[in-house]
Amino acid sequence: MSDLSFMEKLLDxxxxxxxxxxxxxxxxxxxxxxxxxxxxxxxxxxxxxxAGKTFILGYTDESNGIYRASENPxxxxxxxxxxxxxxxxxxxxKSSAMKMITSSDETKxxxxxxxxxxxxxxxxxxxxxxxxxxxxxxxxKMLPIPCPDNPEKSLKIQAEIVRILDTFTELTTELTTELTxxxxxYTYYRDHLLSFEEGEVEWKALGDxxxxxxxxxxxxxxxxxxxxxxxxxxxxxxxxxxSDIDSTEVKITPSALEDSAVKWIPANxxxxxxxxxxxxxxxxxxxxxxxxxxxxxxxxxxxKALYRYVFHWVSLNxxxxxxxxxxxxxxxxxGIIKSFKIPIPFADDPEKSLAEQxxxxxxxxxxxxxxxxxxxxxxxxxxxxxKQYEYYRDLLLSFSKPEVEx
Numbered sequence: 491m492s493d494l495s496f497m498e499k500l501l502d503x504x505x506x507x508x509x510x511x512x513x514x515x516x517x518x519x520x521x522x523x524x525x526x527x528x529x530x531x532x533x534x535x536x537x538x539x540x541a542g543k544t545f546i547l548g549y550t551d552e553s554n555g556i557y558r559a560s561e562n563p564x565x566x567x568x569x570x571x572x573x574x575x576x577x578x579x580x581x582x583x584k585s586s587a588m589k590m591i592t593s594s595d596e597t598k599x600x601x602x603x604x605x606x607x608x609x610x611x612x613x614x615x616x617x618x619x620x621x622x623x624x625x626x627x628x629x630x631k632m633l634p635i636p637c638p639d640n641p642e643k644s645l646k647i648q649a650e651i652v653r654i655l656d657t658f659t660e661l662t663t664e665l666t667t668e669l670t671x672x673x674x675x676y677t678y679y680r681d682h683l684l685s686f687e688e689g690e691v692e693w694k695a696l697g698d699x700x701x702x703x704x705x706x707x708x709x710x711x712x713x714x715x716x717x718x719x720x721x722x723x724x725x726x727x728x729x730x731x732x733s734d735i736d737s738t739e740v741k742i743t744p745s746a747l748e749d750s751a752v753k754w755i756p757a758n759x760x761x762x763x764x765x766x767x768x769x770x771x772x773x774x775x776x777x778x779x780x781x782x783x784x785x786x787x788x789x790x791x792x793x794k795a796l797y798r799y800v801f802h803w804v805s806l807n808x809x810x811x812x813x814x815x816x817x818x819x820x821x822x823x824x825g826i827i828k829s830f831k832i833p834i835p836f837a838d839d840p841e842k843s844l845a846e847q848x849x850x851x852x853x854x855x856x857x858x859x860x861x862x863x864x865x866x867x868x869x870x871x872x873x874x875x876x877k878q879y880e881y882y883r884d885l886l887l888s889f890s891k892p893e894v895e896x
Contacts, residue, residue, distance in 0.1 A: 497885070500650060504637035506889045512629030514599045517567070517591045520583035523557045525550050540584040541568040545575060547584055556580050557590070565591040565605045572628065576605050598641045603648040606655050607633060607887050634889040651886045658879035665872045676857035683850045684806055684833070692837035696804075697828030699794040704759070705824065706781035707751025709742055716746035723779035724752065727763040730773045730785065732805050735761070738779060752780045759787040760800050762811070764822040770812030772804045786824045793840060795832070799847040802854050803832050 525538045530548025536556055538547045545566075557564070563578040567589040574591075593601040611631065636647040697703070706725075709716035720741035729739060746752060755761075757778050763771045765784035774797065781787060790797040804811065807830075814826050836843040 500647060500886075501636055502643075502647075504640070504643060504647065507635050507638035508632040509635055509638065510629070511604075511631045511633045514594050514633055514635070515591050515601075515604060515629075516594050517589045517629075519586050520557065520588055520590050521586060523555050523581070523583045524586065525552060525582040525584055526555075527552065537579065537581050538584050539566060539577070539581050539588070541570065541573075541587040550582055552582060556582055562592065563601060565601065565608065567591050567608075567628070572611075574605065574608050576602065598638070598644065599635065600645060600648040600652060602652045602656075604633065606652065606883055610884060610887050634887070636889075654886060655879065655883055658875060658882060662872055662875045662879065665875060669869065669872065672857065672860050676854070676860075679857060680802060680806055680854055683853060684803055686833050686835070691833035691835050693831045694834050694837070695828060696788060696800070696830050696832055699791055699800070699832070699834070700828070701789045701791050703824055703828060704753060704755050704781075704787040704789070705751075706753060706755070706783050706785055706787075708782045709746035709750045709752060713746075716743055716749070717741070719743065720746065722747060723777060725761070725775070725779050725781040725785060727765055727768040727771070727782065727784045730761055730763040730768060730771045732771060732808075733773055734776050735773050735779070736776045742780065747780065751783065755779055755781060755787045756789055758797050759789050760797055760804060762786045762788070762804060762822070762827050764824070764827070766819045766821065769815050769820055769822050770808045772801060772808070774798070774801050786822070786827050788827070795834060796844060796847045796851055798851045798855065800832060802851065802858075804830075 527550065530538060530550060532549060534549035534551040536550050536552065538550050539545060540547050558580050559577045560580050563576065566575045566577050568574065569587050569589050591601075591604075593599045593604065608628075611628075635644060637644040709724075717740070720743040722742045722744065723738040724740045724742045724746075725735065725738050726740065729735065742752065747754075755775060755778065757775055759775055761773045761775055761781065763769055763784060764786050768784070775787075788800070790800050811822070811827070811830055812820065814830075815822050816826075834843060835846040
């Protein structure tokens with residue numbers, strides 16, 4: 491069945507009316523539900539919500555002033571960013587920048603339908619804009635309501651759209667829950683497999699198990715000769731994210747390679763970011779590439795250690811390595827990284843040592859692919875389901891707009 495015939499069947503001849511969003515919803519700031527303390531703990535039960543990406547700040551034991559969203563769900567709308575969340579669990583609020591949005595009449599307008607439609611809208615914010623968006627902008631948006639003159643039929647159509655979109659949302663939620671569980675397993679096995687008793691291993695500095703270390707440079711920014719039409723992968727530290735790297739966001743030209751400190755790095759190095767907020771993060775380059783000066787690249791000696799074994803160890807000890815940073819920004823350097831210790835099992839028997847490292851790597855790589863790979867693992871499935879959801883959301887909620895909007 492084509493998309494058009496599906497929508498025609500769903501609407502069954504119904505006209506679509508366009509109503510002001512502010513007329514079909516009620517909204518308020520959560521003043522009555524603000525948390526009084528910041529004594530948050532995961533041992534408490536009531537989540538504390540705020541505007542923005544963090545959303546759940548923590549959990550409180552306060553029992554007064556709880557909004558019972560388990561009985562009356564709401565849309566939490568961030569008045570300054572236009573981000574919104576569907577909330578059907580009880581909560582307290584931290585920020586008065588939020589709007590709590592409900593349907594003005596549930597016999598005519600499904601709040602969940604309104605929530606899904608809100609997610610089809612762009613914020614229309616410009617950089618630096620800090621106006622309250624609900625009153626000044628979103629309340630005046632035109633909302634499509636199928637068959638507004640027949641509430642019973644309208645709600646059936648709205649409910650069917652919600653049912654379809656809920657199905658995709660639930661699939662994504664299940665996969666996300668599964669991903670969380672697998673990440674916990676990965677963490678457990680990594681901690682277990684890379685924990686050794688005294689005398690089981692020999693501790694060596696990373697500098698003792700490498701062939702060579704590399705750094706890089708940054709071609710002069712704004713020089714088109716160094717960037718336009720470039721084909722040479724150039725890695726920046728923000729792309730170092732505990733994963734394999736098979737491409738880079740920026741490419742540079744041969745001229746940039748000749749005129750700057752940039753140099754080729756062989757594939758399968760363990761790359762450690764050394765600067766600022768990214769310091770201590772690690773990755774493996776699966777292709778030859780170049781980097782900026784804020785990367786320390788370790789070419790591991792294959793007769794002494796497996797590069798993936800080193801990667802898993804460095805990733806496990808991210809916090810410890812990051813804690814060695816110096817200065818106001820907490821920067822690392824190649825000396826600090828090459829002095830960092832790694833346990834080498836059966837160091838006096840290279841063949842046995844490499845076999846044991848390979849055994850550990852085989853187990854951890856399976857979890858790594860499952861939990862981190864965007865081409866094979868659960869993250870890929872989540873991305874695909876999200877694309878499906880967005881496709882059907884846009885299909886089901888795209889109606890011909892009126893000629894004149896209010």
